[in-house]
């Protein structure tokens with residue numbers, strides 16, 4: 001039949017693109033006002049462990065960087081020592097304009113120079129030429145390009161001339177001098193890996209940004225949704241998810257769409273003063289334990305109305321899926337559920353993690369379901385808009 005022929009042809013055209021292999025999210029670098037305290041917050045609240053440090057004590061005179069880890073998730077928090085940096089004012093300007101936020105989404109790659117040079121030849125803007133850095137644990141090659149807003153991507157190659165880098169994080173970093181004693185007494189948060197990282201931009205920014213990932217990094221459109229589905233009475237947004245060839249990196253790109261009131265995406269752009277990272281989704285294999293632990297540690301999640309669970313209980317008997325988790329527990333923990341005929345996902349979202357209503361975290365568990373929670377957007381948006389309204393930002397357009 002015709003459909004299977006189409007499938008065969010599509011399989012046949014799936015050859016690895018020229019740019020080479022991406023291994024996934026290597027780490028995420030946040031530029032913040034006080035890296036020492038920010039790192040502590042992610043350890044005590046989110047159960048990260050201190051991993052690596054670079055600063056005055058390691059001979060670094062310009063920046064302090066504290067790296068924390070949960071499962072395979074690595075967050076690095078960096079601050080400047082001076083009122084401005086010795087070489088330029090990039091970090092100081094970033095902090096003044098955006099507040100604490102994500103500067104760099106670093107991807108692990110097979111060949112950093114090749115990815116960089118391919119991207120540059122296709123029009124990407126340099127954010128750091130290829131550099132080879134070494135210490136007693138080996139060698140790493142880094143290269144960086146600009147993406148949306150003031151955000152950059154660093155390509156991290158940890159295997160050079162057949163030898164894997166064996167240090168704690170990157171050359172120049174030492175093992176962290178701290179250990180959070182709270183992690184010994186509080187329950188483990190069981191966070192595993194970064195599932196996706198979402199960027200927010202302005203109206204009409206989304207398609208050019210998605211095209212940029214396709215053109216410069218050989219990513220493809222993995223999933224998309226428009227404002228016809230993603231809207232409430234008040235606000236709307238569009239989203240396209242871009243992924244690398246192996247689909248180990250997923251980067252949803254959002255833009256606001258016209259609604260009666262200001263879109264939550266526009267609120268983000270107003271307060272971040274530009275396009276940037278809206279949320280980081282952290283995957284767990286046990287969201288029940290994970291969220292129970294995170295709540296016990298004082299993580300502040302978006303509240304979900306009781307009606308959401310009443311409606312879900314009514315719909316459940318007619319669904320093809322078998323939900324393994326207890327619905328009362330799902331409700332107690334405030335989890336959202338999205339599904340199709342093959343599987344489902346459970347997710348929930350923190351409130352913004354800074355005073356500015358900008359970056360937040362999603363916790364997600366997938367059970368044979370690759371979507372992004374589209375079925376939850378209406379109830380989620382209602383919860384988001386209630387918070388937006390409390391901030392005085394659910395204003396007329």
Ligand code: FE2
Nearest residue numbers: 198281362372
């Ligand atoms: Fe998400």
